[in-house]
Each structure stands twice: as structure tokens, then as C-alpha cells.
Amino acid sequence: MSKLPDVTTSIFSVMTQLANKHNAINLSQGFPNFPVDKKLLEISGRLLGENIHQYTPMAGLPSLLEKIARLTLENYRRTINTETEVLITSGATQGIFTAINALVNKGEEVIILDPSYDSYEPSVLLAGGISVRISLQEDYAPDFNRIEASITSKTKMLVINNPHNPTGKTWTASDFDTLENIIEKHPQLIILSDEVYEYISFLHPHISLHTRPTLSARAVIVSSFGKSLHVTGWKVGYLIAPENLMVEIKKAHQFLVFSVNSFSQHVISEYLDVVDFDAIAKMYRQKRDLFRDLVRDSRFELLPCEGTYFQVVSYANISSQDDIGFSQELITQHGVAAIPISVFHKEATDRRMLRFCFAKTDETLIAAAEKLSRI
Known part of the structure; x- marks a missing residue:
């Protein structure tokens, strides 16, 4: 009997394969x-x-752990203990899976806010947990009444x-104030905060x-160096948590x-001395604005x-x-691949919306927008 009976081929793989078959812009x-x-x-x-x-220490390359501590202090004014509170992972998805399976016991519930990234629920189910899927509001802000x-x-x-x-969508200070009030009432509750796009924030x-x-x-x-440094294929992320959680x-x-790719850790450790995260955010803002203007x-x-x-x-x-049918038609008849939003919902909520990725060359975005504007 399957532990994940409802899991089939990822929609991302399906759309990419279809895009490749029809030579569509993905x-x-x-x-x-674009190049790194x-x-x-x-x-x-x-x-x-x-x-x-050769192998690095299980928790990560010491120099990289120190650089992460420095980065966390500089950006968020939080001091972390590199020996007890940070872990290098083989990408953020492995970090999410590991955290859920280490902390969630059989029969315990995990609240997931829809639309949601597709790795959350399978991680909960494989841990023997119960996923409780709650929809965000129509503007995709958290619905704290439903959460509580x-x-x-x-x-x-x-x-x-x-x-x-x-x-x-990004959370506001008011959102976090409300979350703090809820958390204080429920001492057993742990938060898993997926912040892999932390350096790509515009407003x-x-x-x-x-x-x-x-x-x-x-x-x-x-967090994810793959996303932050646009080296997704390197599959290097990290978790930060208090010692009592990190031990587990x-x-x-x-x-x-056991340990993550040593070469990637060494390279990233040195690169963190010269990388400009503000420039990365500016680059993505320009791409967002270009795509929005074109469409x-x-x-x-x-x-x-x-x-x-x-x-x-x-x-x-x-x-x-x-939206699934329209996405397929968009590829086969118009030559552009997107992701239907309904696949991110437990109930396959369909509001006739699509997700486009604009982390592409300007030439790719211009060519895609030309096709979309002809529809």
C-alpha cells in the first residue's frame, strides 16, 4: 500500500516535458x-x-556556518550559535522534509496554508502526521481566524x-503581531518558516x-542558497532553529x-565575502518590472x-x-509554459490563474510576452 497514494508526477515536470515537446518558452x-x-x-x-x-562535518563546513551567522546578524540582528543552531542541507526541500520528519510524530497535525508549495504535505504524511490545509484569503494574506x-x-x-x-505575497509586521498572539496561547506549536526567497522582496x-x-x-x-544565489542545481540550503529543535x-x-556537497559549500563560503544581495534583488525587480510592462x-x-x-x-x-487545461493549451497553441495555481490547493481551487517565472533572460521574457500579448 502506498504511503503517498495521491502523489503523481509533479506538475512542474509535466509542464516542462510538454514545453520541451512543443518547443515552448518555459x-x-x-x-x-541566465548564467551565474x-x-x-x-x-x-x-x-x-x-x-x-571529502566529507565536511555533518552540520556543515565551519567557515560557511560562520558566514551564515554573520549574514543573519547583519540582515536580521540575530546572533546564532554555529555549533548548535544552524545546519547546512541538501537544498531547502531536504531541510523542510528533515525538519518535519524529526519534529512531527504520528497523529500530530500540521497546518499548511493554501496555495502551498508541493513538498509540505508529503513530508507530513511520511512522518505519520495529519495535514490540515487552510486557504489563504482571496488577496493571499493569512486568514488568522481560520488558522486559530x-x-x-x-x-x-x-x-x-x-x-x-x-x-x-509577503507578510506584514501586523501579520506577525497577530501570529505572536496566537503562538503565545499554544505552547506546543512550532513554526516552520520557509523563507527561501528572503532576498527577493520588492515593496x-x-x-x-x-x-x-x-x-x-x-x-x-x-533558507536557500540555490534561490538566493541563483544556483538552484547546487542544492544547498540551510536551517536555523533553537538548539532544542536542532538537536532532533x-x-x-x-x-x-549526513553531509552536503563539500565543493559547493567551500565555493559559497568564499563567495559570501563578495556577493551583493541588494544587487540580486535589484536585478529581479528589473525583470519583474520588464515582464509586467510587457504583459x-x-x-x-x-x-x-x-x-x-x-x-x-x-x-x-x-x-x-x-487552469490545467488552459495551461496545456497555452503550451500547445501559443508556445508559452506556465503553472496552474489550482495544483497548489488541496481542493484544487481554480480561480483561472497562472504562475509565470520571470527569472529568465530579458530576451526570453520579451519573446514570451510577445506570444502572450497575441492571445
Whole structure:
């Protein structure tokens, strides 16, 4: 009997395969198609011949852990203990899976806010937990009344994602104030805060759980160098959590991957001395603005994009077709691939919306927009 009977081939793989078959422009999967920073390549080439290809310590390369501590202090004014509170993971998804399986016991409930990234629920189910899926509000802000009403004595974890994939929504200071009030009433509750797009925020500086001591004391915070440095194929992320939670997470981590790719850790550790995260945010802002300007006069309706490198649009003015069918038609008849938003909902809620990834070259975005504007 399958432990994941409802899990089939990922929609991201399905759309990419269909895009490849029809030679469509792929704005579906969330990865950049432009070269990485030349400084990163220079460091990589120089370090490749050095003796850095054996296991690193289980928790991560010590120099990289120190750089993460420095980064966290500089950006969020939080001091972390590199020996007890941070863990390098094989990508953010492995970090999420490890944290959930280490902390959630059989029969315990995990609240997930829909639309949600597709790795959350399978991680809960494989841990023997029960996923409780709650829809965000129509503007994709958290519905705290529904969240609080769903908390029971069995609720172990609340998963939040900020900036939010797929919608690009970001949480406000008021949102975190409300969350603090809820958390104080439920001492058993842990937060898993997925912040992999923390350096891609447009309207205001990213508000991290790192900046909220009441919350961070009971939270596992997930980050991704793959997303932040646009090297998604390197699969290097990290978790920061208080020692009492990290002890359990490390127990599970050591039997999943033990340690993460040593070469990537060495390169990233050195690259963090020269990388400019503000420049990365500016680059993505320019791409967001370019894509929005190019599509603005089309029949697609642009929703706000406050962070991430995803743009959600409504096609309600174009078709009444369901979003999966329309996405397939968009590829086969118009040559552009997107992701239907309904796949991020437990109940497959269909509001006739699509997600486009704008982490692409300007030439790719211009070519895609030309096709979309002809629809």
C-alpha cells in the first residue's frame, strides 16, 4: 500500500516535458536560465583543484556556518550559535522534509496554508502526521481566524512561506503581531518558516522570523542558497532553529545525507565575502518590472508581485477553461509554459490563474510576452 497514494508526477515536470515537446518558452519551473555570477565561476575554477572534495562535518563546513551567522546578524540582528543552531542541507526541500520528519510524530497535525508549495504535505504524511490545509484569503494574506480555529491539542506545527510561492505575497509586521498572539496561547506549536526567497522582496524589506524573538524561539527557519544565489542545481540550503529543535533535526539529517556537497559549500563560503544581495534583488525587480510592462496591455490581468520571482496572472478575461487545461493549451497553441495555481490547493481551487517565472533572460521574457500579448 502506498504511503503517498495521491502523489503523481509533479506538475512542474509535466509542464516542462510538454514545453520541451512543443518547443515552448518555459516560464513554468522556478529556475533561472541566465548564467551565474562570473565571480562565483572564478571561485569555483580556482577551488576545483584544491583538496576540498571529502566529507565536511555533518552540520556543515565551519567557515560557511560562520558566514551564515554573520549574514543573519547583519540582515536580521540575530546572533546564532554555529555549533548548535544552524545546519547546512541538501537544498531547502531536504531541510523542510528533515525538519518535519524529526519534529512531527504520528497523529500530530500540521497546518499548511493554501496555495502551498508541493513538498509540505508529503513530508507530513511520511512522518505519520495529519495535514490540515487552510486557504489563504482571496488577496493571499493569512486568514488568522481560520488558522486559530484550526489549532487543536494535536497541532504540532504551522508552516508559513514568506515571500510566498506561488503568489508573490509577503507578510506584514501586523501579520506577525497577530501570529505572536496566537503562538503565545499554544505552547506546543512550532513554526516552520520557509523563507527561501528572503532576498527577493520588492515593496519593503523582508520581515523574517529572525527579527521576532518570540517567534524565532519556537521556529525552524528555512533558507536557500540555490534561490538566493541563483544556483538552484547546487542544492544547498540551510536551517536555523533553537538548539532544542536542532538537536532532533540533526539526528534525522545524519541518516538522510549526513553531509552536503563539500565543493559547493567551500565555493559559497568564499563567495559570501563578495556577493551583493541588494544587487540580486535589484536585478529581479528589473525583470519583474520588464515582464509586467510587457504583459500589461495584454488580456491577462496582473496580480500584485511583492516578492519571489513569480508573477501570477488571471486569464478570466480570456477563457472559462479550467487552469490545467488552459495551461496545456497555452503550451500547445501559443508556445508559452506556465503553472496552474489550482495544483497548489488541496481542493484544487481554480480561480483561472497562472504562475509565470520571470527569472529568465530579458530576451526570453520579451519573446514570451510577445506570444502572450497575441492571445
